[in-house]
Amino acid sequence: xxxxxxxxxxxxxxxxxxxxxxxxxxxxxxxxxxxxxxxxxxxxxxxxxxxxxxxxxxxxxxxxxxxxxxxxxxxxxxxxxxxxxxxxxxxxxxxxxxxxxxxxxxxxxxxxxxxxxxxxxxxxxxxxxxxxxxxxxxxxxxxxxxxxxxxxxxxxxxxxxxxxxxxxxxxxxxxxxxxxxxxxxxxxxxxxxxxxxxxxxxxxxxxxxxxxxxxxxxxxxxxxxxxxxxxxxxxxxxxxxxxxxxxxxxxxxxxxxxxxxxxxxxxxxxxxxxxxxxxxxxxxxxxxxxxxxxxxxxxxxxxxxxxxxxxxxxxxxxxxxxxxxxxxxxxxxxxxxxxxxxxxxxxxxxxxxxxxxxxxxxxxxxxxxxxxxxxxxxxxxxx
Amino acid sequence: xxxxxxxxxxxxxxxxxxxxxxxxxxxxxxxxxxxxxxxxxxxxxxxxxxxxxxxxxxxxxxxxxxxxxxxxxxxxxxxxxxxxxxxxxxxxxxxxxxxxxxxxxxxxxxxxxxxxxxxxxxxxxxx
Numbered sequence: 427x428x429x430x431x432x433x434x435x436x437x438x439x440x441x442x443x444x445x446x447x448x449x450x451x452x453x454x455x456x457x458x459x460x461x462x463x464x465x466x467x468x469x470x471x472x473x474x475x476x477x478x479x480x481x482x483x484x485x486x487x488x489x490x491x492x493x494x495x496x497x498x499x500x501x502x503x504x505x506x507x508x509x510x511x512x513x514x515x516x517x518x519x520x521x522x523x524x525x526x527x528x529x530x531x532x533x534x535x536x537x538x539x540x541x542x543x544x545x546x547x548x549x550x551x552x553x554x555x556x557x558x559x560x561x562x563x564x565x566x567x568x569x570x571x572x573x574x575x576x577x578x579x580x581x582x583x584x585x586x587x588x589x590x591x592x593x594x595x596x597x598x599x600x601x602x603x604x605x606x607x608x609x610x611x612x613x614x615x616x617x618x619x620x621x622x623x624x625x626x627x628x629x630x631x632x633x634x635x636x637x638x639x640x641x642x643x644x645x646x647x648x649x650x651x652x653x654x655x656x657x658x659x660x661x662x663x664x665x666x667x668x669x670x671x672x673x674x675x676x677x678x679x680x681x682x683x684x685x686x687x688x689x690x691x692x693x694x695x696x697x698x699x700x701x702x703x704x705x706x707x708x709x710x711x712x713x714x715x716x717x718x719x720x721x722x723x724x725x726x727x728x729x730x731x732x733x734x735x736x737x738x739x740x741x742x743x744x745x746x747x748x749x750x751x752x753x754x755x756x757x758x759x760x761x762x763x764x765x766x767x768x769x770x771x772x773x774x775x776x777x778x779x780x781x782x783x784x785x786x787x788x789x790x791x792x793x794x795x796x797x798x799x800x801x802x803x804x805x806x807x808x809x
Numbered sequence: 810x811x812x813x814x815x816x817x818x819x820x821x822x823x824x825x826x827x828x829x830x831x832x833x834x835x836x837x838x839x840x841x842x843x844x845x846x847x848x849x850x851x852x853x854x855x856x857x858x859x860x861x862x863x864x865x866x867x868x869x870x871x872x873x874x875x876x877x878x879x880x881x882x883x884x885x886x887x888x889x890x891x892x893x894x895x896x897x898x899x900x901x902x903x904x905x906x907x908x909x910x911x912x913x914x915x916x917x918x919x920x921x922x923x924x925x926x927x928x929x930x931x932x933x934x935x936x
Contacts, residue, residue, distance in 0.1 A: 435883050495901065499892065544882050547878070547880065548880055548881050551880035551881075555846065555902075557820055557823075557824065557846070558845075558846050558901070558902060559902050560880070561880050561927065562890060562903060562904050562927075563880055563884055563888060563890065563904070564875065564880070564902065565878070565879065565880050567876075567878070568874050568876045571874035571876075572872045572873070572874050572890065572891075572892055573872070574874075575872045575873060575874055575915070576871065576872040576892075576915065579872075579915045620877065621875070621876055622876075622878050623874045623875065623876045623877065623878070623890075624874050624875040624876075625874075626874075626879075651825055651880050663922070670902075671892070671902065672845075672846075672892065672901065672902040673900075674892070779930060
């Protein structure tokens with residue numbers, strides 16, 4: 427029987443002055459447990475990620491200490507934006523094999539108010555190769571800009587199409603009470619925002635935020651204990667090809683394709699059956715590349731579809747309905763967990779003004795590094 | 810049985826080459842493919858029979874970006890980063906010298922030039 431996502435919670439995302447990274451982890455954890463209807467003593471597995479603002483070497487152990495739990499399995503996952511989807515997969519394996527009954531996934535960071543201005547950008551540049559990228563001034567936006575420039579050359583994607591992704595995700599965020607950025611955007615706003623690394627402009631890039639989130643993954647054997655029917659993990663996939671942009675594979679060989687195919691195959695569904703998609707969007711280009719590689723749109727067609735409203739709530743593929751990283755916010759590894767949380771809320775029918783009517787199947791994708799590490803999930807309602 | 814010793818990491822030899830103004834890559838003697846950055850084994854076939862080979866420094870522009878915001882606040886901007894495919898079959902990330910009122914084009918020929926022990930790409934008209 428497949429694992430159940432039994433509880434979810436997010437904090438407000440944006441400027442969280444005075445909070446602590448551990449306090450944010452604990453608040454999200456507490457709320458996710460309450461959402462599941464479990465007290466913390468039921469947690470026998472713990473998965474965390476990492477924090478730049480408060481870099482503990484053994485974060486999962488520190489979180490266990492803070493929460494007062496003694497899990498039988500605990501570790502931290504370091505896979506950038508793929509960490510959250512990988513954590514869901516790890517948790518599912520733990521409960522499906524009987525090693526754990528309830529796994530708590532908790533992630534969070536304070537990259538906006540918990541670090542000096544600019545420090546997060548500098549720390550993130552350390553994802554570049556120390557000898558062969560960092561000395562030349564690599565940054566994460568520059569790495570994705572190199573991908574964007576090449577992708578646009580090969581597929582004909584236009585700047586206006588990238589801007590459409592930013593406009594749509596901002597519109598979605600406007601309907602979410604916890605989102606970091608909610609001011610509506612126009613295509614012109616994106617076009618006139620300052621260039622960070624050509625062709626990417628400021629509004630093609632996600633913000634830096636504070637925030638935390640948590641998900642409880644439970645064994646299907648425990649469903650009698652849970653507050654509500656959970657959401658099932660129907661299929662999962664991963665593919666890892668490289669880390670640094672200097673080792674980027676050809677654009678038609680990125681790992682998102684195989685990761686998604688594996689998830690669809692295991693779930694026994696096709697991309698066309700997905701009702702709502704929450705897909706990693708560190709930059710507008712990231713979403714376009716992934717949508718095409720994973721089979722939601724044909725090569726060179728996702729951008730035009732975005733411009734045409736395909737990603738809106740009433741479009742062919744409602745996407746990043748919480749506002750994505752681009753507008754809901756990006757504190758770090760938890761950014762990918764917010765995509766999972768939104769998918770769960772959509773399938774439960776709890777997405778309020780953002781609700782995709784009758785959503786039964788959701789697809790979630792996380793991307794770490796520079797399109798380096800990919801993890802895909804297919805989620806569905808419990809029958 | 811004693812553990813295998815990978816020997817001195819080949820990164821040092823590459824960086825020494827930079828200081829001499831020489832671009833080197835690794836060539837695998839088992840599968841004949843080139844690789845960069847250097848490793849203690851071939852990332853294609855796994856062999857440890859690797860040798861260093863000088864590169865002509867000629868290649869083509871795979872992609873580029875004009876960076877307006879560097880990794881630190883005081884990093885001088887703007888600068889252009891490029892991914893360059895060298896003729897020997899390996900790829901480098903370097904800065905690209907872009908002359909005034911000139912716009913690089915993907916696929917354009919470039920050559921690597923050393924400036925203070927750092928490789929940089931220059932646009933070239935040579936085919």
